[in-house]
Amino acid sequence: MSMRLSILLVAVVLLLGACTTATQEPARLVIVDGDGAIVTMDEDGANPVTVAESDLGSFFQPVWSPDGNFIASSLSATESSIHVANVASGMTYSLATDSFPFYFSWAPTNQLAILRNGENGLRLDTTSVGNEALEDLETLETGQPLYYSWSPDGLALIAHIGGDQLVLNDLATSASLGVSPGFFQAPRWTEEGIIAMEQGESEQRLVLVTTEGESTPIATVTGPATFVANGDGSLVAVQSVNQDQNATSAAFQQLPRLPANRLVVVNTGNGEHQAVTTEPVLAYSWSPVDDHLLVLDIVPGPQARWSVWTDEGLEEVIRFDPEPSFITQFVPFFDQYAQSASLWAPDGSAFAFPGSVDGESGIWVHPIEGDPTRISAGTWVSWAP
Numbered sequence: 001m002s003m004r005l006s007i008l009l010v011a012v013v014l015l016l017g018a019c020t021t022a023t024q025e026p027a028r029l030v031i032v033d034g035d036g037a038i039v040t041m042d043e044d045g046a047n048p049v050t051v052a053e054s055d056l057g058s059f060f061q062p063v064w065s066p067d068g069n070f071i072a073s074s075l076s077a078t079e080s081s082i083h084v085a086n087v088a089s090g091m092t093y094s095l096a097t098d099s100f101p102f103y104f105s106w107a108p109t110n111q112l113a114i115l116r117n118g119e120n121g122l123r124l125d126t127t128s129v130g131n132e133a134l135e136d137l138e139t140l141e142t143g144q145p146l147y148y149s150w151s152p153d154g155l156a157l158i159a160h161i162g163g164d165q166l167v168l169n170d171l172a173t174s175a176s177l178g179v180s181p182g183f184f185q186a187p188r189w190t191e192e193g194i195i196a197m198e199q200g201e202s203e204q205r206l207v208l209v210t211t212e213g214e215s216t217p218i219a220t221v222t223g224p225a226t227f228v229a230n231g232d233g234s235l236v237a238v239q240s241v242n243q244d245q246n247a248t249s250a251a252f253q254q255l256p257r258l259p260a261n262r263l264v265v266v267n268t269g270n271g272e273h274q275a276v277t278t279e280p281v282l283a284y285s286w287s288p289v290d291d292h293l294l295v296l297d298i299v300p301g302p303q304a305r306w307s308v309w310t311d312e313g314l315e316e317v318i319r320f321d322p323e324p325s326f327i328t329q330f331v332p333f334f335d336q337y338a339q340s341a342s343l344w345a346p347d348g349s350a351f352a353f354p355g356s357v358d359g360e361s362g363i364w365v366h367p368i369e370g371d372p373t374r375i376s377a378g379t380w381v382s383w384a385p
Helices: 003-021 324-337
Strands: 028-032 038-042 049-052 058-064 070-076 081-086 092-096 101-106 112-118 121-127 138-143 146-150 157-161 165-169 174-176 188-190 193-199 204-209 215-221 225-229 235-240 262-267 273-275 283-286 293-299 303-310 313-322 350-357 360-367 373-376 380-383
Touching (some): 028 058, 028 360, 028 373, 038 070, 049 070, 058 101, 058 380, 070 101, 101 146, 112 146, 121 146, 138 146, 138 165, 146 188, 188 225, 193 215, 193 225, 215 235, 225 283, 235 283, 283 324, 313 324
Antiparallel strands (some): 058 070, 081 092, 121 138, 193 204, 225 235, 262 273, 293 303
C-alpha cells in the first residue's frame, strides 16, 4: 500500500470518528418563568439562564431571532418598552415606546417588526439591532385589524389591514396588491407565493398571490377562515366556519370546495384536500419537519387536548388545563403566532406548551413518542430556531 493511500485512509477514519462522536447541541427554549423573567433552558429543563428580569413587571411573550442570537420582548410596566437580549453576551438593549408592544416577528434578516396601539388603530413598526442599541422605530403601516407576514428574504412584508386591504411594503414604500381580501386574519408569504383569501362573487377563494397581484385560486371556502401553511407552502391547514354547511355556489365548481366547520389540509399544487377533524378546533401548527400538524381542541370536562395529525390520521397525545393567558392571548391569533413563535422543537421531535397536567402547572415538553416533562414554572414558551 502506498504512503499516500495510507494517509488518505487514516484521514477518512479520523473524519468518520469525528462524525460519530460529535454531539448535537440540545434544543433550547425561552420561557417567561413564574417571576416574569425571561429564561432560556434545554428541552429537559437543564442549564437555565436568566436572560432578563425586572422589578417593574413581567416580560411579555419573548421570541427568538432566526439565527438564535437575539430574543425580543416587551415589559409590562408603568412605561412601555421594547427589549432585545443578546443571548451570547447577556446584553439587553431597550427602547422606550409610547404604547405597549404586544407582538413581535423577526425577519430572516434579523429585522424586527412590532405591533402596538397607535392613534389610528394599530401601528406596524420596525427596528433592528445596531451598534449595541436598538434603532429608532420606523412605522410602516397603520390600521385595524392588522396582520402581516415577512417575505422569505426578509426584504419586504405583506400586510392585511382593516379587513379590506392587502398591501405590499418593501420597507420603503407601500402599495396595494389589487386583491380583494376575503374574511381571514393573517396572510402567509412562502416560497410558493403569498397565501391569502380572496373574495369572489359568491364565495371566497384560497389563493396564491404574486408580488404583481396576480392570484391563482387553489380552492373555494365558505365562511370566514383561518389557515396555517407548512414551511415551504406546499400544504395549508384551513378551517372555515359557516352556519349553512350545505351552502353552494351558483357558479360551476371548477375548483375543489373545502368543507366548513372542520379542519382540512389542502395541497397548494393540485387542490387535493383531506379532512383532519369532523368538528372545529381552537388552533393548529405545522411541525418544521415531517409535515406533522399539532391540533388543539376542547374535550368534555372541560379540558384542552393536543393531537398530532399526519397523512395517516389524527392521534390524541395529551389532555391538559391550558394556562389562561395562552387561551386569551395566543389561541385567537394562532395563525399569526405560527409565523413568529414555535411550539415545536426544530427537529419536530417534541412540542411545548404552558398549562396544567394532572393538577401540576408550568411549562411542559411532550415528545411525539413518550411522556410529558414539566421543565419549569411559567406562562409562555417558544423554541429556538
